[in-house]
Amino acid sequence: MRPPAFWSRKPGLVTALLSPLAALYARATARRVAQAGVRVGVPVICVxxxxxxxxxxxxxxxxxxxxxxxxxxxxxxxxxxxxxxxEGPVRVDPTAHDAGQTGDEPLLLAAFAPTWVARDRAAGARVAVAAGxxxxxxxxxxxxxxLEKDLSIVVVDAGVGFGNGRVLxxxxxxxxxxxxxxxxDFTLTVGDGHVDLPExxxxxxxxxxxLRTGMDWAGLPVFAFAGIGRPEKFFDTLRSLRADLRGTEALADHQPLTPALLRRLGERAAKLSAQPVTTEKDAVRLPPALRxxxxxxxxxxxxDDWSPLDAALDRLGL
Known part of the structure; x- marks a missing residue:
């Protein structure tokens, strides 16, 4: 989905009209998070x-x-x-699964650590522990x-903060x-910008x-597309690399890359005489023939400083 524009503006009429629904949503979330989770015998770190x-x-x-x-x-x-x-629990296998089965994020994460997809998080954690x-x-x-969480990190996009500060x-x-x-246990602000947070x-x-890969992007004519939370962050990254950004297309977060959409993106890149480029998360949704x-x-x-988080990991025996 693309976030509605009023989410990032000062609360107005639309926000006021939706406030009763927001109050119901907040109460439902409060009841849900008050439930007790299970322990699985190893520390659980929630991001x-x-x-x-x-x-x-x-x-x-x-x-x-x-x-x-x-x-x-x-x-x-x-x-x-x-x-x-x-639905899982199932361990993600990049050689056997595609993003349509696992979702794009688990497929990307599986390149860095054993990754399990599980609608039932407790069941997923149990099989992960059983697997080592x-x-x-x-x-x-x-x-x-x-799941009972031993360490919780709330990630905040420093560029947008909490939007208009209202609940869905x-x-x-x-x-x-x-x-x-x-x-x-921690807030983690990512990117440039100021977010008012309590102490x-x-x-x-x-x-x-x-990531430094040896690739020289300077002057390379590119057409960029991205289906992430804020595609503009990716486009800014290409600008910082001094790529010749000839065109961009912002997609919805997790948007399926259908044959029709890929054909249109390819045609735009060809008209611009530009190399198509996307994010790692979007790339795992590409058909193998196009990757x-x-x-x-x-x-x-x-x-900026790992020491507070390292100290927390020490306390957990990790």
């Missing part, structure tokens, strides 16, 4: 957010998986598999109570900010930076 849409959760999970690997910890990812058909997980990374699920459908929030942050929980900050024709720009999360 979530308070808003609908992308904030940088997937790069955060990747960064944590690599950090834990470097600390000698076998971390497995458990994901709902948004956009996929598999020493820690479970819960991809999204901050508002899902099925009046705004982008899954729950009120104060209620959500009261359950978090607690402790705040981390970081940026998404292009060699569309370039990607891998990005990784760089935290």
């Amino acid at each position: 979530g957010n308070l808003t609908a849409g992308g904030t940088g959760k997937t790069p955060t999970v990747i960064a944590l998986a690599e950090r834990l690997r470097d600390r000698g910890i076998a971390a497995h990812v458990v994901s709902r598999g948004y956009g996929g058909t598999l 997980a020493q820690a479970v990374l819960m991809d999204d699920g901050f508002q899902n109570p099925s 459908p009046a705004g982008p929030l899954r729950e009120p900010v104060a209620a959500g942050l009261a359950r978090a 607690t929980p402790p705040r981390l900050s970081g940026k998404l930076e292009p 060699g024709q569309v370039m990607t720009v891998p990005v990784r999360l760089r935290l």
